[in-house]
Amino acid sequence: MLRLLLTMVITILLGLGIGYFMWGSRVVRLTESLNQITLEYDALRSELATRPPRSDSTVPGSGSSDEIRVINEGVAALRQEQSAQRVLLDQLTAAAGTGGGNASSACESDARNLRTELDRCNADKQDLQARASGAARPQPQPQPFGTPPPSPPIQRRPDPRYDNRY
Secondary structure (H helix, E strand, C coil), X not given: CHHHHHHHHHHHHXXXXXXXXXXXXXXXXXXXXXXXXXXXXXXXXXXXHHCCCCCCCCCCCCCCHXXXXXXXXXXXXXXXXXXXXXXXXXXXXXXXXXXXXXXXXXXXXXXXXXXHHHHHHHHHHHHHHHHHHCCCCXXXXXXXXXXXXXXXXXXXXXXXXXXXXX
């Protein structure tokens, strides 16, 4: 009986000791990370307290200078691409006027493709300029009053009760 009691006490003390050391290392790591987060938070708070307030943060709808710079770079790239395609289109138009039958039809299809690409570039450019100026996108026009919206066609599944295959 004494041996059993002594074994239980030693096992309990050994378990508590191992648990304390294992739990203690976790608590130390948690404490260190919390201390570091607190220091970073205090440093960030003091840094923000020393900065003057931003003037563009009070105006709704105005973008930051980085956003405007990125949009302006996009517009400039589209303008450059547009001018290069315009030059290529002029060259193809001039070549189509002097070329023969097959070459002329090939040039016409290339010119059509380039015109569609140019139209897409113009649409992208207008969209980016609208975003840069902060203007809202145009809303789609509502249908006049009294005209119902188009309804999708009704597709009915055949009723198995009236299936004449049997």
